[in-house]
Amino acid sequence: MADEGDGKEDKNRHDRELIELLNELRVALPGVQVLFAFLLTVAFSQRFVDTLQTRRRSTTWPSCARLQPPRFIAPSAFHRIQFREGDKEWLVRFSNHLAVAGLFFLACALCCVLYVISDFVFGGPITLVSTLGSVILFSLLWFVLPLLRRARS
Numbered sequence: 001m002a003d004e005g006d007g008k009e010d011k012n013r014h015d016r017e018l019i020e021l022l023n024e025l026r027v028a029l030p031g032v033q034v035l036f037a038f039l040l041t042v043a044f045s046q047r048f049v050d051t052l053q054t055r056r057r058s059t060t061w062p063s064c065a066r067l068q069p070p071r072f073i074a075p076s077a078f079h080r081i082q083f084r085e086g087d088k089e090w091l092v093r094f095s096n097h098l099a100v101a102g103l104f105f106l107a108c109a110l111c112c113v114l115y116v117i118s119d120f121v122f123g124g125p126i127t128l129v130s131t132l133g134s135v136i137l138f139s140l141l142w143f144v145l146p147l148l149r150r151a152r153s
Contacts (some may be wrong), residue, residue, distance in 0.1 A: 016087035018079065021095055025072050028099075028106065032069055036107060039065050042116075061112030064105050071102030107138040 039062060075095035082091055115131040122130075 005063070011088070014092055017092045017097070018088055021075060021092060021099065022079065025075060025099060028072055028102070032072055032106060033103075035113065036065060036069065038113065061109055061116060066111035066114055068102045068105035068109060071098045071105065074098050103142055107142055110136050113139060 075091070075098060078091055078095060082088075111134045113129060114134045115127060118130045119127040
């Protein structure tokens with residue numbers, strides 16, 4: 001009888017963790033959509049293309065931008081396909097890895113876009129300072145502090 005109770009507790013925990021993960025991804029997805037829309041419009045902006053020859057050749061920011069949406073959307077697709085298959089523990093673990101990787105690429109893409117915009121608007125040392133500040137801020141808030149907290153517990 002104790003085994004049945006433990007199994008039900010695990011199932012409830014996995015259900016709760018999956019719901020939490022999918023809700024967190026719902027928060028990130030609008031930012032991904034806005035960023036992707038911005039990148040699409042930039043490609044067709046004549047002034048931007050004419051004045052930023054070196055940025056136009058850079059593949060870093062579009063690469064980061066295109067690597068994140070699949071990682072944020074895949075957990076929902078997996079959940080739909082795996083629905084009622086009883087494999088939520090794997091689903092939660094794998095989806096968590098995808099979400100963290102998606103956050104990494106989102107942070108990279110945002111920092112790259114901020115670099116391009118600040119270089120376009122200000123140029124010079126302000127670009128470097130604002131970009132490095134963004135990299136530090138995203139790194140600290142999204143990765144370093146949570147990992148330090150996790151290591152302490």
